[in-house]
Amino acid sequence: MSLSRRARLSRIEAARLGRLALPILGAQLAQIGMGTVDIAMAGHVDATTLAAVSVGSSVWLPLVVFMIGTLMGLTPIVAQHVGARAFDRIRPAVHQALWVALVLGVLSALAIVAAGPAIFQLMAVPEAIAAQATIYLNAVALGLPAIAIYETLRFYSDGLGHTRASLIFALFGLAVNTVADGLLMFGGPGLTALFGPGLPPTLAALPALGALGCGLATAISMGLMAAALFVYTRRARVYADARTGSAWSLPSPGLIREQLRIGVPIGVSVFAEVSLFTAIALFLAGYGEVVISAHTVALNFGSVLFMLPLSLGMALTVRIGQARGRGKYRHARFVAWNGVACALGVAVLIDLILIFGGPYAVEIYTGAPAVQQLAVQLLLVAAIYQFSDAAQVSIAGALRGYKDTRIIMAVTVFAYWVVGLGSGYWLGEGWAGVFAGLGVYGYWIGLIAGLSVAAVLLGARLRWTTRPGRPNSIGA
Template sequence: MRPFPTGLGATSRRESWPLIRLALPICGAQLAQAGMSVVDIMMTGRQSATDLAAVSVGASLWMPLMLFMTGTLMGLTPIVAQLMGGGRQGGIRANVHQAMWVGLGLGLVSALLLNLAVAPVFHWMAVPPAVAERAADYVGAVAYGMPAVAIFLALRAFSDGMNHTRPALWISLIGLAVNIPSNYVLIYGGEGLVQLLGPATPDWLATLPALGAHGCGIATAIAMWVMTLAMVRYTQKSRAYGSVELWRQPSRPDLKSMAELLYVGVPIGVAIFVEVTLFTLIALFVASLGEIVVAAHQVALNFTSLLFMLPLSLGMALTVRVGNALGSGDARLARLVAWNGILIALLVALFNSAVLWLSADLVVGLYTHNTQVQALTLSLVGLAMLYQVSDSLQVALAGALRGYKDTRVIMFITLLAYWLVGLGGGHLLGRYGLGTWLPPLGVHGYWIGLIAGLTVAALLLGERFRVKARQVARANIDIAP
């Protein structure tokens, strides 16, 4: 048997490009989907401040639900990847059908929640009545797209598991291309079209009402349905999925198969939900520190979140490659593939740190001309450079563990590291300090908490991966002929 470093070198030469080739389209798809949110905010902001506030508040309700669905349905990816790696394509179709049943159920429940629960939530959040009314209209319109986007997410998880990540990129770009003109027509109505087209505007278009935030919600739902129908059509026609015969015959709901998917996927959904709520709660705590602090926090977070898309996509691709190796029955190869991905994640972290170092002044200047906000933002970006390594490593390690279908431990580690260490420690340092040893650090305390939480997550996930990979590799050797 070759020593581990030698095997890792050979694996790196063979596996690095396939991993990157998988990750880049995932990154593009993530950016395209994030672009839809950016477009919504920009276009409603030009309509009125009330519509902008309504979309911002409404998105804080439906986005966590969609991310929970995303995580839960991501449980399909390692299942498909392992079946593919083992040459058992015949078992894929039934699993995908069960994922679509699960997705449809989650989508319908999410739609009901968005229609029935928004009023109490807005009352609890003390949202101004005018904003609450428009936000309810916006969320109610988005609700009609939730079942569709759930089916899209299931099909995307299937396609990713088949090592085909480009379709999600192109279809996400189609969604963005549909969302922009739909937003324009529905948010601004006939008046906006007249400003755009002038006298050439047909009379029936010139009389369309301007729906503001409500129109933005309708446009989002339309984009969701277009993406889903495009994904369905692509998986029907593309020869890349021919061996699966996905649409040959529908499978009835099977509780056992759905339970396996939920066993793997729900912890991923919970982990993503925990991460989202971490940043949401920090934003709420920081809100009381003044508008300069809030602005700097949001600018720094938005800037660094864009860079996070690359390690996030790498982790998602690593799930597929590790799953393929395990499905082929080679646990040692799976371990080497995972370590290679972790090393690439370290290089990505160094790249992101260099980007932050070289471009921070320029990029922050594009966000704001306020010198106070710029100065505070740059200090936060400096802290962000410190957690690039731990952030990239923890997301890569989580991706590798998902390839092993080991997701419950990720959920518990996320709860501990993000909420207890990250949020709890950050709130302690930000609001109270450490008694006579350290005064309250304000927003910097919360960012130090983020550094600590991400570092603890990386260390715990690293230890879990080391133990899990060694156990599986030893079991593979023991049963080998």
């Protein structure tokens, strides 16, 4: 293939990937926005409510991340059926994923209700905060089965290539959550202070529920998102080809095993990544409020930018799954490596934002000069690992398109927990008699090491998976 033809094909494929990725990016940012709104509004109630919502979120979010990762296994399954034009196999796969979602949602709800108080006691959370956090968790638990169903329908839509549904209903959820937070957390007194005494009597009489209101608002938004997307998938024309076969089906062990075989490793991988950052935050807690605040600011801003390569990786799963379903194995290989190149290009953009926009960004988060200075320095460290981070997340997305998820799990656990956290702890805390340790910088250098190892190992796996002569990499 000539260089000019390859360049033209690269541009065409990059455009197709971008059209899939942009709605996913919007949806991811909207979901982050829901958590941001919760924290921001809780902070305007009182310090106890803010602490309760923050602590409570640290309990249920990692569990939900694992659940969502497990359900993400539906995307490559649907994408491959779409590519193969086997539309009659899509509906049964979605039904079985919904059964899995329902069970995971109920189990997750029961787990946070049962384990929440014990976790707060283990973490030595002050009694007043723990009491409010428990109430908040009990309210959030009501919505977990619904969010599991919503995410399943979302990944079904993504697998069809209809990623705009993710954006539409994530924005809908953000709007519902924002309004419900205002109504339930602040109640009539808060609304009166904001809009004046002319409120309708029904609104003016609403009680201010604080942390309970925040949890109920989250559960309500989850429920309405699931209901709205369910109706949409039943009515919208874009799903017409997939409405083949029975409108419902009982659990099928074979199809459920396939969903779990692909999905559980994804769930473990995502959980390993999220829990790594949680663990680092816990280790840094003893370094004082300036360090932990700067770490939180830098990590939050970096996480928002990370949505760019993450969305490309999720779109790659769809593109490769559909190409493999059509038997276009060479094209799938081209899509995979072209997508990784696109992600590395995005990493350049992220680095420019971190280096030149970082000082302005941290001013939005905090006005404390000491926190600002340290956060900017950490963002410069973050600029070093952007290429590794973009590479590993895009390669992982490509491998999911090949339904190759167990290796991702093994690599992720090793790279993040053994290399990343291990080296970060050693560099941060030091070694008696050898060196005193680098503090927060050591932990961030550990992130560079972990992400770099993940990128190298996953890259080697993708190269092996897509090499000529492999059954799933050769063909037209």
